[in-house]
Every structure is written in structure tokens, then in C-alpha cells.
Amino acid sequence: MTAAQGDHSQVGSGLQAAPLLEARHIRVQFGGNVAVHDISLSVRPGEIVGLIGPNGAGKTTLFNALSGFVRPAGGQVLFEGKDITRLSPQARARLGMARTFQVERPFEDLSVLENVMVASFLHHRGHKAEDLAYSVLERVGLADRATQPAAELNLARRRRLELAKALALEPRLLFLDEVIAGLNPPAQAEMILLIQQLADSGLAIIMVEHIMQVIMTLSNHVVCMAFGELLAEGDPVSVANHPDVIRAYLGEDDD
Ligand SMILES: Nc1ncnc2c1ncn2[C@@H]1O[C@H](COP(=O)(O)OP(=O)(O)OP(=O)(O)O)[C@@H](O)[C@H]1O
Structure with a gap:
């Protein structure tokens, strides 16, 4: 795994602002299977949070819980400090949240x-x-x-x-679900530029993406999950170099 990340620590104007979205101790269960266990994260205006992890880590499920498509069994989702955990995706859209779907x-x-x-x-x-x-x-x-x-x-x-x-x-908060994987390199570069422009304009972005290089290039903050749990989080460099993250990815044979 290589990380060709730039310094995005000061990107955007609102990174010192209060979180737009805050997820606290999210838990999602499908029957007896705990798909997401005790995950917390937050995103501010102008910030890009990258969500990574091996297949089956629970990224999409967490995404669905944050955007209202899945009801968490535990934890809270706050938007501008207001509890929206039980709001429908439509009600969240009216508040200023939008998402893309993996399959267009x-x-x-x-x-x-x-x-x-x-x-x-x-x-x-x-x-x-x-x-x-x-x-x-x-x-x-x-x-x-x-x-x-x-x-x-x-x-x-x-x-x-x-x-x-x-x-x-x-929206003021955008969820991007694998909008880059599968594109050819020029199209990837265009999409990366577009996402950066959206963040620079003040949008808060949470993105799931399998291409590590993309996440490392775009994200201000990276959250890495494995088996539904938090493996590591922090700036792109420290997450990319985290031994548990390296181990989790080296263990994969299909990415
Ligand atoms: N609707 C569902 N019903 C039952 N189990 C589910 C459902 N959706 C996801 N799961 C299970 O939850 C776990 C996490 O899946 P999820 O799709 O969130 O992972 P992921 O990190 O997004 O994986 P990928 O990178 O392959 O998309 C997996 O064990 C999966 O089988």
C-alpha cells in the first residue's frame, strides 16, 4: 500500500467549525450478525472523511445508517447537533443531506x-x-x-x-459511495478534481472508496473499519501506515 497524499490539513474553510454531522457509537445488527459495532465519526463543512476497510467491513452499512437507509440498533446520529437517528432519508434530504448509490x-x-x-x-x-x-x-x-x-x-x-x-x-453534506472505482484513469482524475472542488466550496463529504490512493489523496480524515469495528482513524498518512490497517489489507486477495 502506498500513500501519495498531499497535506489537506488546512483544506476548506470550515474545518475548525462545529461538526455538521456527528455519529456516536453506531451499532447495526442484521439478526445475530453485528455489521457495525460502536463506530463514531464526525464531519465538518469543507471536510472530506474517507471510509475504508476490507470487503465486508461494514462501510456500506454504516453509510446506510448515517444516511437513513438502515435503522441502527444503537447509537445516535446528530445533524447540526439535532438528533436525526430516526429520520427517514427524505427528511434528512430536506435538512441538507444527499447521497449517491454504488449502482447508478x-x-x-x-x-x-x-x-x-x-x-x-x-x-x-x-x-x-x-x-x-x-x-x-x-x-x-x-x-x-x-x-x-x-x-x-x-x-x-x-x-x-x-x-x-x-x-x-x-446538500450541505454529501455521501459518496464508490463514485471512482471502475473508472479509467482520466475519468478518475476528473472525478477527484470535482470532489475536491465540492469540498472547497464548503460541502462536507463522507466517502466510501476502495481505491486507497484516492482516499489518501482526497481525505482530511480517514476512518478504517474491519469486521464492523474501528481499526484505525486519523490523518491519511498515519492510517495508511498503521500496522493493523496494513495487515487488514495485506490479508485481502481481491483488491
Ligand atoms: N441487508 C443485510 N442483511 C444481512 N446482512 C447484511 C446486510 N447488509 C450487509 N450485511 C452484512 O453486514 C456485513 C457488512 O457488510 P457491508 O456491505 O456493510 O460491508 P462493506 O464494508 O461495505 O463491504 P464491501 O466493501 O464489500 O462493499 C457483511 O457481513 C454483510 O454480509
């Missing part, structure tokens, strides 16, 4: 713009919804594809559309 699911027959408008209608109507959707497409570099059916987009553009749909909710 656009409405294939709708245009790229219409797909984004489905999300922008949450806060706006008519022309305002359309204007917002268009400006989000410009932000992710898809404006020239606005009228194209989503079905015609290649993987890199489908990922951007997935991101655009989340941004159209005008």
Missing part, C-alpha cells in the same frame, strides 16, 4: 436534465427547478448532454449524473 439507477428513458430535475423538484418548482438542474449539470460537466437520454451515457457520465442528482438536492 437513472431513469433510462428520461433525459439527463429530467433525471436531475426529479431531484431539484424537492426544493423548487417550474423554471427554478430546471435552472437549478442545469446549473448542477454545468458543475459536473454534463451540460452538453442535458437533452440526451440517460440510457446513452457511458459509465463515467452515469457516475457524474448520479452525483448531479445528489447535488440537485442542494
Whole structure:
């Protein structure tokens, strides 16, 4: 494992601010199987928190618990200090949280713009919804594809559309679920730049990503899980060099 990380300790303007989202002692259980055990983390405006860990570590489950798609068996999720542990994903979206999904699911027959408008209608109507959707497409570099059916987009553009749909909710906190893995190197570089720009604009970001180099490049803070538990956390360099993290990754044969 190599870490080609820069110094992001001062990136963004809000890193000294109070946490936007705070998770305390999250526990998620599926029957007798404890998928997430006692995980705590927080993210501030402008900060990128990277969530890593071997397959089955519980990353997606934690993600789902934070974004409201899974109900934790224990612990608390706070947004701006308010307990949102029991709120639905829709209610969280209204507060300013949005997420992407690992498997993009656009409405294939709708245009790229219409797909984004489905999300922008949450806060706006008519022309305002359309204007917002268009400006989000410009932000992710898809404006020239606005009228194209989503079905015609290649993987890199489908990922951007997935991101655009989340941004159209005008979030302050963004969950990114493996938006980079599987892209070719130029598309990866573009997506990395875009994510950094989003953080620099003040968005708080929590991202799950399998490509260690990407996490190390982008994250201000890294949380590493294994078997549902916290293995290590801290700045990218110290986590990448943590003996338990190295051991956990060396033990993998498929990444
Ligand atoms: N809906 C579910 N029902 C039962 N068990 C589940 C469910 N979702 C996840 N699990 C289990 O919880 C554990 C953690 O899975 P999870 O998908 O969160 O890990 P992950 O770190 O995201 O893995 P990957 O990197 O492979 O996506 C695994 O043992 C998995 O089988």
C-alpha cells in the first residue's frame, strides 16, 4: 500500500467549525450478525472523511445508517447537533443531506436534465427547478448532454449524473459511495478534481472508496473499519501506515 497524499490539513474553510454531522457509537445488527459495532465519526463543512476497510467491513452499512437507509440498533446520529437517528432519508434530504448509490439507477428513458430535475423538484418548482438542474449539470460537466437520454451515457457520465442528482438536492453534506472505482484513469482524475472542488466550496463529504490512493489523496480524515469495528482513524498518512490497517489489507486477495 502506498500513500501519495498531499497535506489537506488546512483544506476548506470550515474545518475548525462545529461538526455538521456527528455519529456516536453506531451499532447495526442484521439478526445475530453485528455489521457495525460502536463506530463514531464526525464531519465538518469543507471536510472530506474517507471510509475504508476490507470487503465486508461494514462501510456500506454504516453509510446506510448515517444516511437513513438502515435503522441502527444503537447509537445516535446528530445533524447540526439535532438528533436525526430516526429520520427517514427524505427528511434528512430536506435538512441538507444527499447521497449517491454504488449502482447508478437513472431513469433510462428520461433525459439527463429530467433525471436531475426529479431531484431539484424537492426544493423548487417550474423554471427554478430546471435552472437549478442545469446549473448542477454545468458543475459536473454534463451540460452538453442535458437533452440526451440517460440510457446513452457511458459509465463515467452515469457516475457524474448520479452525483448531479445528489447535488440537485442542494446538500450541505454529501455521501459518496464508490463514485471512482471502475473508472479509467482520466475519468478518475476528473472525478477527484470535482470532489475536491465540492469540498472547497464548503460541502462536507463522507466517502466510501476502495481505491486507497484516492482516499489518501482526497481525505482530511480517514476512518478504517474491519469486521464492523474501528481499526484505525486519523490523518491519511498515519492510517495508511498503521500496522493493523496494513495487515487488514495485506490479508485481502481481491483488491
Ligand atoms: N441487508 C443485510 N442483511 C444481512 N446482512 C447484511 C446486510 N447488509 C450487509 N450485511 C452484512 O453486514 C456485513 C457488512 O457488510 P457491508 O456491505 O456493510 O460491508 P462493506 O464494508 O461495505 O463491504 P464491501 O466493501 O464489500 O462493499 C457483511 O457481513 C454483510 O454480509
